[in-house]
Amino acid sequence: MRVVLAQPRGFCAGVVRAIDIVEKSIEKFGAPVYVRHEIVHNRTVVSGLEAKGAHFVDELDQIPDGAVTIFSAHGVSRAVVEAARGRGLPVLDATCPLVSKVHSQSRHYVEQGRTLILIGHAGHPEVEGTLGQVDAPVRLISTPADVESLDLPRDTPVAYVTQTTLSVDETREVIASLKARFDDLVGPNLSDICYATQFRQQAVRKLCESVDVLLVVGAANSSNSNRLREIGVEFGLPSYLIADAHSLDLDWVRDKATVGLTAGASAPETVVLEVIEALRQVADVEVTQMDGVEENISFRLPPELRHPDDQLVGAEA
Incomplete structure (x- = not known):
C-alpha cells in the first residue's frame, strides 16, 4: 500500500499559538487554568491539555474568582469579554489573529x-x-x-x-x-479567508487526483476538516473523517493501492503517524509526501507570556 501525505496538513499557526498559550500559562501561573470552550476542535489536543492542568468550561460562571482564564482560538463575543472584565478575571486571549x-x-x-x-x-x-x-x-x-x-x-x-x-x-x-x-x-x-484553509484545500484537491481513498484526520465538529472530506467526495473518492486511529475501519482501505492522508488545521501530526501504523495491519506501507506549500507563518504570544516578569492581573470593571 502506498500512503501519500498531503502538504500542508495539520496544525496551522493559529492553533499552535492557542495551544502554546495554554501550556505556557500553566508553566508560568500554575495549574489549573480555565479555558472557555475547547481551545481548538480536537479531542486529542484537549485531553492532552487537561492532563497538564487545563480545565475546559462552557461558560464564565464555571470559572472560580481570580482564576487564569483563556478564550479559545475561535474568539468570543464582546459580551463575554465584558463579563470577564466585570468579574476581574485575569484573561489571556487565544483568539486566532x-x-x-x-x-x-x-x-x-x-x-x-x-x-x-x-x-x-x-x-x-x-x-x-x-x-x-x-x-x-x-x-x-x-x-x-x-x-x-x-x-x-x-x-x-x-x-x-x-x-x-x-x-x-x-x-x-x-x-x-x-x-x-x-x-x-x-x-x-x-x-x-484563512490561509491554512486555502492551502489545505488546494493540497487535498491535488492529492485526490492520484489516490484511491481519502482519509482526513480531524474532529467531527471541525469545519475545515469536514470540508477536506467533502472535497474527496466531490472527486468521487471514498472519503472518511476520522478522529484517530481507533476510528479507522480497515475495510475502507484493505483493497486500496494508494491511500491519501491529510489532517485538519487542529489535528496533531502524532495522530497522523498513528493512522499510518494502523494501516500497516493490512499491508506493507510505503509513505510519500506530495510537494506543496511550506508554511512558515507564526503568530506572537500575548506579552504576559513573552516576558518572564510580566504578571497577569484581573481587568478592572
Missing part, C-alpha cells in the same frame, strides 16, 4: 452605516463570537439561496465578512450571489 481581523472588519463596516452580512455556519463558535462583536443586527447566511431570501432592498448599503474556515469555492459562490443581489456591496478580499 485571523479571526480577530474579521472582528475588526465587522466593526468597521457597521461604523460606516452598512448592514453586515456574515457568511458562516450557524452555531459554530467562531460565528457566535463574530455575531457578538457589533452593536447592530447581523444577517447570517451560508448558501446562495440564503442570499435570495434576505429581506433587504437592492440599494441597501451592505458589507460582508466570512467565517475563516469556510470553503473558498463555496464562499466565492455566495459572494457572487451577493454582488448580483445588491448594488452597494463591500467586503474583504477572498484571500482574507
Whole structure:
C-alpha cells in the first residue's frame, strides 16, 4: 500500500499559538487554568491539555474568582469579554489573529452605516463570537439561496465578512450571489479567508487526483476538516473523517493501492503517524509526501507570556 501525505496538513499557526498559550500559562501561573470552550476542535489536543492542568468550561460562571482564564482560538463575543472584565478575571486571549481581523472588519463596516452580512455556519463558535462583536443586527447566511431570501432592498448599503474556515469555492459562490443581489456591496478580499484553509484545500484537491481513498484526520465538529472530506467526495473518492486511529475501519482501505492522508488545521501530526501504523495491519506501507506549500507563518504570544516578569492581573470593571 502506498500512503501519500498531503502538504500542508495539520496544525496551522493559529492553533499552535492557542495551544502554546495554554501550556505556557500553566508553566508560568500554575495549574489549573480555565479555558472557555475547547481551545481548538480536537479531542486529542484537549485531553492532552487537561492532563497538564487545563480545565475546559462552557461558560464564565464555571470559572472560580481570580482564576487564569483563556478564550479559545475561535474568539468570543464582546459580551463575554465584558463579563470577564466585570468579574476581574485575569484573561489571556487565544483568539486566532485571523479571526480577530474579521472582528475588526465587522466593526468597521457597521461604523460606516452598512448592514453586515456574515457568511458562516450557524452555531459554530467562531460565528457566535463574530455575531457578538457589533452593536447592530447581523444577517447570517451560508448558501446562495440564503442570499435570495434576505429581506433587504437592492440599494441597501451592505458589507460582508466570512467565517475563516469556510470553503473558498463555496464562499466565492455566495459572494457572487451577493454582488448580483445588491448594488452597494463591500467586503474583504477572498484571500482574507484563512490561509491554512486555502492551502489545505488546494493540497487535498491535488492529492485526490492520484489516490484511491481519502482519509482526513480531524474532529467531527471541525469545519475545515469536514470540508477536506467533502472535497474527496466531490472527486468521487471514498472519503472518511476520522478522529484517530481507533476510528479507522480497515475495510475502507484493505483493497486500496494508494491511500491519501491529510489532517485538519487542529489535528496533531502524532495522530497522523498513528493512522499510518494502523494501516500497516493490512499491508506493507510505503509513505510519500506530495510537494506543496511550506508554511512558515507564526503568530506572537500575548506579552504576559513573552516576558518572564510580566504578571497577569484581573481587568478592572
